[in-house]
Amino acid sequence: MIPQAFAYRRASSVAEAIAILQEDSGAKLLAGGHSLLPLMKMRLANPATLVDISGVKELRGIQRVGDEMVIGALTTHAEVAKHPLIRTHLPALAEAAARIGDLQVRNRGTIGGNLAHADPSSDLPAVAIAYDARLTVMGPAGRDVLAAEDFFLGPMVTALPDGQVISSVAVPIPASNTRSAYVKCPHPASGYAVVGVAAAVAVSADGTVEHARISVTGAADCAYRARQVEEALVGKTASLETVHEAAQYAAEDGWIGSDVYASEEYRRHLCCVYTKRVLQKVLL
Amino acid sequence: MEGSKCSVTLSVNGTSYTREVEARLLLVHFLRDELGLTGTHVGCDTSQCGACTVLLDRKAVKSCTVLAVQADGCEVTTIEGLGRIDKLHPLQEGFWEKHGLQCGFCTPGVIMTAAGLLDENPHPTEEEIREGLEGVICRCTGYQNIVRAIQYAADRTHQAEPEPVVEVAASAPTGAQDSLRQEGEDA
Ligand SMILES: Cc1cc2nc3c(=O)[nH]c(=O)nc-3n(C[C@H](O)[C@H](O)[C@H](O)COP(=O)(O)OP(=O)(O)OC[C@H]3O[C@@H](n4cnc5c(N)ncnc54)[C@H](O)[C@@H]3O)c2cc1C
Numbered sequence: 001m002i003p004q005a006f007a008y009r010r011a012s013s014v015a016e017a018i019a020i021l022q023e024d025s026g027a028k029l030l031a032g033g034h035s036l037l038p039l040m041k042m043r044l045a046n047p048a049t050l051v052d053i054s055g056v057k058e059l060r061g062i063q064r065v066g067d068e069m070v071i072g073a074l075t076t077h078a079e080v081a082k083h084p085l086i087r088t089h090l091p092a093l094a095e096a097a098a099r100i101g102d103l104q105v106r107n108r109g110t111i112g113g114n115l116a117h118a119d120p121s122s123d124l125p126a127v128a129i130a131y132d133a134r135l136t137v138m139g140p141a142g143r144d145v146l147a148a149e150d151f152f153l154g155p156m157v158t159a160l161p162d163g164q165v166i167s168s169v170a171v172p173i174p175a176s177n178t179r180s181a182y183v184k185c186p187h188p189a190s191g192y193a194v195v196g197v198a199a200a201v202a203v204s205a206d207g208t209v210e211h212a213r214i215s216v217t218g219a220a221d222c223a224y225r226a227r228q229v230e231e232a233l234v235g236k237t238a239s240l241e242t243v244h245e246a247a248q249y250a251a252e253d254g255w256i257g258s259d260v261y262a263s264e265e266y267r268r269h270l271c272c273v274y275t276k277r278v279l280q281k282v283l284l
Numbered sequence: 285m286e287g288s289k290c291s292v293t294l295s296v297n298g299t300s301y302t303r304e305v306e307a308r309l310l311l312v313h314f315l316r317d318e319l320g321l322t323g324t325h326v327g328c329d330t331s332q333c334g335a336c337t338v339l340l341d342r343k344a345v346k347s348c349t350v351l352a353v354q355a356d357g358c359e360v361t362t363i364e365g366l367g368r369i370d371k372l373h374p375l376q377e378g379f380w381e382k383h384g385l386q387c388g389f390c391t392p393g394v395i396m397t398a399a400g401l402l403d404e405n406p407h408p409t410e411e412e413i414r415e416g417l418e419g420v421i422c423r424c425t426g427y428q429n430i431v432r433a434i435q436y437a438a439d440r441t442h443q444a445e446p447e448p449v450v451e452v453a454a455s456a457p458t459g460a461q462d463s464l465r466q467e468g469e470d471a
């Protein structure tokens with residue numbers, strides 16, 4: 001299928017992209033195109049103008065800056081999955097990126113596009129929330145920083161103000177006693193998460209859970225922080241019993257939905273099963 | 285609405301082409317309709333089947349989900365550019381030897397996906413091959429012989445590796461893919 005006709009502009013800097021978005025209210029950014037072009041081919045999205053930012057050098061690259069990993073918005077899933085520092089410090093992000101879609105999709109899709117698109121079944125939102133990532137966004141008034149936790153508002157709805165560009169994602173490197181992981185139940189056709197759970201959990205020397213951030217994607221209208229699971233973990237001894245007790249709250253903080261593939265009841269069940277699995281990975 | 289026309293210059297199988305195209309033209313249609321390279325197939329509308337896979341700057345991508353204008357300045361390799369009829373690429377040979385196809389519709393995309401995989405990971409395990417094939421759909425073979433064909437190609441490439449390959453591996457990386465691979469290996 002062929003998209004509706006549109007005007008094509010290539011931006012060579014973030015400033016230029018912002019300027020085009022300002023002067024043309026029908027313009028949309030194009031990064032890897034692996035969420036936007038499928039929608040345009042189906043004519044579910046018909047932007048008047050595409051602003052191709054894929055050539056903007058300042059949006060590329062992965063760097064360690066102090067205690068954070070700063071990942072340029074245009075970094076592809078394949079690059080994230082392979083990067084040695086990300087694999088070492090942010091294993092849940094490397095795992096999630098490595099399991100997005102398929103080899104070809106990972107070669108094109110970008111972290112910025114994935115978060116901006118905010119598909120309720122995307123993998124990266126859960127990981128970004130669990131790691132307490134911050135999105136740097138640039139607009140006509142300058143730069144701003146948004147917490148991933150507050151970014152996802154609904155299906156394909158985010159807190160990104162109109163006309164702004166995500167320039168990078170900063171992820172704090174967790175303390176050395178933190179273990180993190182991402183597990184998902186992939187949709188058999190698309191690979192998207194029917195349910196995906198990311199966890200970053202710190203355990204003290206005596207085996208007590210000190211800190212826990214858990215996030216669930218796929219199950220609800222958008223990725224959410226499973227606060228009741230976190231509360232059931234903190235202060236408890238890391239044990240199978242604690243895992244089972246905490247995992248039962250996995251569906252409590254989201255608006256769990258039904259679709260042709262999975263009913264609400266089944267998704268709630270999957271939330272608990274996959275939360276149990278991810279907690280077993282990081283705690284036991 | 286009037287579609288904007290853009291000039292694109294890209295290299296396909298080693299030959300440079302410049303064309304004025306509509307911005308909405310997909311790379312797969314550019315290859316098939318503008319250049320007559322009909323080896324690259326279209327099997328779906330949903331970016332899922334992988335029949336359209338080509339190498340874009342040495343990486344396997346679905347050409348139905350890339351605009352021709354996005355490939356401006358890039359190098360594209362299609363199935364037509366992989367081997368010659370008198371000197372098949374090890375993957376083409378593998379598909380022949382191991383009966384890796386039946387109707388053949390998926391085959392160009394599968395081979396180009398495998399070429400991208402082997403470029404990054406010359407000696408994949410069976411599991412890595414199967415994971416690498418997630419983005420291609422074959423309605424005929426059941427994949428078993430496709431996996432064997434790719435294993436054959438990986439072995440062949442390995443055997444056929446002439447002496448200087450050791451030197452190449454030890455020298456500085458030559459492209460983006462190499463630097464990516466090096467980072468992976470450091471991990
Ligand atoms: C077959 C298939 C399977 C997939 N499977 C999965 C999966 O399993 N898990 C998963 O998480 N994803 C999956 N995806 C989606 C994939 O990860 C996309 O690449 C990603 O969601 C979007 O990134 P992109 O760079 O392609 O963005 P684009 O498609 O270019 O853009 C998406 C949206 O984000 C906006 N945007 C892009 N970049 C920025 C920026 N820097 N700042 C502000 N806005 C921006 C665009 O305007 C657009 O609205 C799949 C896609 C396909 C085609």
Ligand code: FES
Nearest residue numbers: 327331333334348
């Ligand atoms: S034609 Fe099916 S993925 Fe491109």
Ligand code: FES
Nearest residue numbers: 386388422423424
């Ligand atoms: S050989 Fe027929 S679809 Fe693969």
